[in-house]
Amino acid sequence: MKKFSESIWIIEKPFKLMGAPIGNRCTIVRLSSGKLWVHSPVAIDESDAEAIRALGEVQFVVAPNNFHHLHVRSFKEFFPNAHYQGTSSLQQKRKDIYFDSFLESKSLYEWSNDLEHVYVFGMPLVHEVVFYHRKDKVLIIADLFFNFRDYNIPLKIASKILGVYQKASPSRLFKSLIWNRREFKDSLNDILDLDFDRIILSHGKLIDSHGKATFQNAYQSELGVVLRPGLSEKS
Ligand SMILES: [Fe+2]
Secondary structure (H helix, E strand, C coil): CCECCCCCEEEEEEEEEEEECCEEEEEEECCCCCEEECHHHCCHHHHHHHHHHHCCEEEEEEECCCCCCCCCCHHHHCCCCCCCEEEEEHHHHCCCCCEEECCCCCCCCCCCEEEEECCCCCCCCCCCCEEECCCCEEEEECCCCCCCCCCCHHHHHHHHHHHCCCCCCHHHHHHCCCCHHHHHHHHHHHHHCCCCCEECCCEEEEEECHHHHHHHHHHHHCCCCCCCCCCCCCC
């Protein structure tokens, strides 16, 4: 476990996508109540669980999109009393996981004083929900883009196939799942309205500065979307 900011810690684990070691990252936020909010569970062991317990009581565990559900059940074995949240779309996909409540676009939750959430529309097979920690000004994403920098041969090959070699970028697969560009673009603009500089992402190198420019650049160059951070441009 590593500390990322005043209120945020991360746990990183090996993870392979099509044989490529893309890694996997779990984010743990200590809420102002002192209890913990966990984003995107990874495959933890007892020593990880002990480290988490040392930070505080796990109150919420969030599966942030339709792909990040693989370790929810095993995480639940360590933290059975937490409140588990995913989207209703993920519940349809994983009927074997019990979610205590669903993440909705306009709803407020007990953690909403600390974390803002933006539901990414236009991707009905993904339904990613992005989070923003207000006090630390940190954006937390799962698959919205990758940022691989340290390559071995399998990762280099996979990055080239995915179209993410040596750049922070959404993968070709991810882009192919954007079915409604207008809705998607509106969601991106909502994210860019947030006051962040650092980004925690699930796969690749953490973004420690210039996060908003990195985010904007990832989507300007790849999608040709004209984004204006700070403006509610809905065209
Ligand atoms: Fe992912």
